[in-house]
Amino acid sequence: MNLTQKILKKHLVEGELVKGHEIAIKIDQTLTQDSTGTMAYLELEALGVDKVKTELSVAYVDHNMLQEGFENADDHKYIQTVAAKHGIYFSRPGNGICHQVHLERFGKPGKTLLGSDSHTPTGGGIGMLAIGAGGLDVALAMAGEPYRLVMPEVINVRLTGKLKPWVSSKDIILELLRRLTVKGGVGKVFEYTGDGVATLSVPERATITNMGAELGATTSIFPSDFRTYEFLKAQKREDDFEALLPDDDAEYDGVIEINLDELEPMVALPHSPDNVIKVKDAGKLKVDQVAIGSCTNSSYMDMMKVAAILKGGLIAEGVSLVISPGSRQVLNMLAKNGALSDMISAGARILETACGPCIGMGQAPATNAISLRTFNRNFYGRCGTKSAKVYLVSPEVAAASALAGYLIDPRELGEEIKIEMPSEFLVNDNMIIKPPVNADEFDVVRGPNIKPFPINTPLADIEKAVLIKVGDDITTDHIMPSNAKLLPLRSNIPELSKHCFETIDPDFSKRALENGGGIIVGGNNYGQGSSREHAALAPLQLGVKAVIAKSFARIHKANLINSGILPLTFVSEDDYDKIDEGDVLKIEDAVNQVKSKGKIVVKNVTKGYEFEVDLDVSDRNREILIEGGLINYVRKKDKV
Ligand code: SF4
Numbered sequence: 001m002n003l004t005q006k007i008l009k010k011h012l013v014e015g016e017l018v019k020g021h022e023i024a025i026k027i028d029q030t031l032t033q034d035s036t037g038t039m040a041y042l043e044l045e046a047l048g049v050d051k052v053k054t055e056l057s058v059a060y061v062d063h064n065m066l067q068e069g070f071e072n073a074d075d076h077k078y079i080q081t082v083a084a085k086h087g088i089y090f091s092r093p094g095n096g097i098c099h100q101v102h103l104e105r106f107g108k109p110g111k112t113l114l115g116s117d118s119h120t121p122t123g124g125g126i127g128m129l130a131i132g133a134g135g136l137d138v139a140l141a142m143a144g145e146p147y148r149l150v151m152p153e154v155i156n157v158r159l160t161g162k163l164k165p166w167v168s169s170k171d172i173i174l175e176l177l178r179r180l181t182v183k184g185g186v187g188k189v190f191e192y193t194g195d196g197v198a199t200l201s202v203p204e205r206a207t208i209t210n211m212g213a214e215l216g217a218t219t220s221i222f223p224s225d226f227r228t229y230e231f232l233k234a235q236k237r238e239d240d241f242e243a244l245l246p247d248d249d250a251e252y253d254g255v256i257e258i259n260l261d262e263l264e265p266m267v268a269l270p271h272s273p274d275n276v277i278k279v280k281d282a283g284k285l286k287v288d289q290v291a292i293g294s295c296t297n298s299s300y301m302d303m304m305k306v307a308a309i310l311k312g313g314l315i316a317e318g319v320s321l322v323i324s325p326g327s328r329q330v331l332n333m334l335a336k337n338g339a340l341s342d343m344i345s346a347g348a349r350i351l352e353t354a355c356g357p358c359i360g361m362g363q364a365p366a367t368n369a370i371s372l373r374t375f376n377r378n379f380y381g382r383c384g385t386k387s388a389k390v391y392l393v394s395p396e397v398a399a400a401s402a403l404a405g406y407l408i409d410p411r412e413l414g415e416e417i418k419i420e421m422p423s424e425f426l427v428n429d430n431m432i433i434k435p436p437v438n439a440d441e442f443d444v445v446r447g448p449n450i451k452p453f454p455i456n457t458p459l460a461d462i463e464k465a466v467l468i469k470v471g472d473d474i475t476t477d478h479i480m481p482s483n484a485k486l487l488p489l490r491s492n493i494p495e496l497s498k499h500c501f502e503t504i505d506p507d508f509s510k511r512a513l514e515n516g517g518g519i520i521v522g523g524n525n526y527g528q529g530s531s532r533e534h535a536a537l538a539p540l541q542l543g544v545k546a547v548i549a550k551s552f553a554r555i556h557k558a559n560l561i562n563s564g565i566l567p568l569t570f571v572s573e574d575d576y577d578k579i580d581e582g583d584v585l586k587i588e589d590a591v592n593q594v595k596s597k598g599k600i601v602v603k604n605v606t607k608g609y610e611f612e613v614d615l616d617v618s619d620r621n622r623e624i625l626i627e628g629g630l631i632n633y634v635r636k637k638d639k640v
Pocket of ligand 1: 098099
């Protein structure tokens with residue numbers, strides 16, 4: 001067996017480990033962040049669960065740190081108190097980015113982790129099977145329900161050789177994105193093996209598994225070996241170590257070879273993480289902003305490399321350099337060893353240990369600016385400035401370019417700077433609040449920004465207008481933008497939904513309300529990007545009953561199902577071309593058509609023809625859709 005199969009087998013509750021079959025697995029750990037967490041906890045409460053049934057659940061606050069009004073503070077207070085009430089650890093604002101802190105303090109090899117954040121697979125760097133999901137799936141996992149997924153293909157990524165000086169693990173995942181594109185990982189787990197694995201530390205591995213999310217992968221995983229032990233020991237957690245390797249004769253559904261010796265510094269050009277070329281081929285590109293951090297590249301070692309490059313230098317005159325260390329542990333260590341001072345002396349602006357510019361919370365670049373970022377996503381408009389162009393690079397490329405003022409290959413800096421992993425990290429968990437023993441005595445504090453979330457009605461026949469027709473690769477950022485203005489509304493869906501699709505079509509929500517709901521038509525890979533279930537809840541609030549697309553991104557499709565919105569795919573893509581916005585589509589006998597498992601017939605009432613769509617979901621998901629979403633289904637089945 002490969003490592004993925006071994007972990008799945010150990011956690012299997014239902015089904016068989018046969019590719020394409022639905023399986024249900026036990027979840028050991030969950031994590032939430034504040035952007036999706038409020039909703040996940042509202043859902044946990046709606047399920048009527050008193051105490052979480054997982055081995056460990058952690059609520060992080062890292063996304064929305066600006067206290068511009070009461071909304072955000074209300075959300076943090078709600079998360080803190082609901083966590084205390086339900087037996088959940090609470091990582092206070094300032095303690096760091098969820099994935100970085102989880103890796104440092106909680107991740108355990110061989111465990112399953114379900115997180116309401118699409119970069120949860122970061123935990124694969126420590127040998128966990130870590131999967132991103134919607135908040136409701138995470139709420140159910142906390143309630144003790146198994147997590148259901150279609151048994152993915154397991155692809156073996158064989159790393160051979162050793163990275164050359166100035167080439168980093170970010171370049172490995174950028175190379176994979178270049179080869180496979182943002183759709184290349186759908187329905188797959190990437191399992192890393194080969195002699196190159198031993199050359200990478202856990203934080204370097206975590207950079208790779210983190211950005212496996214950009215491939216659309218279910219998750220990515222590294223073995224748990226002496227490097228994992230070394231990391232856990234340095235975190236004073238050696239007792240959490242367990243050696244985990246695939247069998248010598250493990251079988252995989254595919255193999256990809258990457259020779260680390262041959263890799264060079266890479267860059268993802270705007271506006272997609274798979275738009276990757278070698279830095280040396282990118283030409284002379286003047287840089288306006290450099291942002292270093294995010295859950296992809298904010299480890300202690302990343303930061304030490306940056307500090308060493310900046311040491312004694314001064315950032316170029318036209319450049320704004322912002323740095324967000326990934327956790328308080330990292331920031332504290334940089335402060336103690338003087339590296340922080342090297343950064344500050346070079347002109348860097350130090351931001352708090354949080355997602356910050358990665359989620360558009362401040363540091364929007366200037367109009368038409370070029371921004372180099374060590375992050376994982378460069379989708380159009382995500383940085384907060386529509387005309388800005390975001391390039392994704394390694395910390396080495398970012399720091400070297402900040403000094404030069406233009407994009408440079410760090411090999412131009414000469415001799416390599418070597419940073420070894422410390423034998424001891426600075427461990428201090430006093431910003432993590434343990435669940436109290438007397439939780440019953442705690443009250444959950446709900447400010448006016450905490451509004452109940454929408455719950456669908458059971459499936460009925462549909463006759464609705466196409467509210468919007470969009471093209472390929474529509475992201476959850478397009479559907480439900482997440483920026484400094486909107487983040488405070490994440491627990492207030494009625495208000496938030498007014499901004500649905502606003503970057504593409506500012507009148508969308510108004511039209512939806514005027515029409516009493518409707519249907520969305522999409523291209524390929526509809527809903528790619530984040531696990532944000534708001535991208536399903538906002539359309540639900542606006543009365544959207546179905547999305548008909550050429551294909552769906554995995555997590556968004558699951559979120560649509562959970563919300564009771566039909567995720568339908570065109571049988572013939574020609575039918576996509578025939579539909580126009582405003583066309584009225586009709587699905588008659590909807591319940592029986594969904595039950596029948598056959599093709600579903602849709603009538604274009606406006607144009608007077610019929611076409612077929614597929615509903616490619618499991619039997620259970622058909623039942624969920626008929627009940628009008630997962631909450632209704634669980635309540636009805638009295639599952640919890
Ligand atoms: Fe935060 Fe950005 Fe990572 Fe998402 S991708 S968890 S916003 S740092």
